[in-house]
Amino acid sequence: AVVSTQSTGVTKMRKELHFIPVRFRVEFKISLLTYKCLNGLAPSYLSELVPTRKPGERSSRLDADVTQLEKPPKRRYQTTEKAFTFCSRRIWKTLPQSIREAGSVDVFKRLLKSHYYRLPYD
Secondary structure, three states, X not given: OHHHHHHHHHHHHHHHOOOOOHHHHXXXXXXXXXXXXXXXXXXXXXXXXXXXXXXXXXXXXXXXXXXXXXXXXXXXXXXXXXXXXXXXXXXXXXXXXXXXXXXXXXXXXXXXXXXXXXXXXX
16 A cells, blocks of 8 residues: 555656656657658758658548658668657657647647646546
8 A cells, every 4th residue: 555655646746746757758859850850940961851741642531631751661670660760750640630730839849748748647
């Protein structure tokens, strides 16, 4: 019973402090970089690593979603999954479309922070 009380206390304290676990902070940074790449706010060397899907290239039901990213080339090594090209797409497609379509960086960051804040506590 002591462990659950301590665990509950820690969770409550983390919520009060608006603590976001490290994993989600990393995903926040990658998502922010991806957003900047897609909106021409990142350096070109990064933007080249995040290719967007061209409308009409895939199923017509996806044509309305302009925030879809092109599928990266087949990976050759397990460590390739950690490369920005691969992880940006994996993380980006888990975000709700309402966040991906944010009108500005400030709005995107606010929505994204709220999204990642809720994930560990739901």
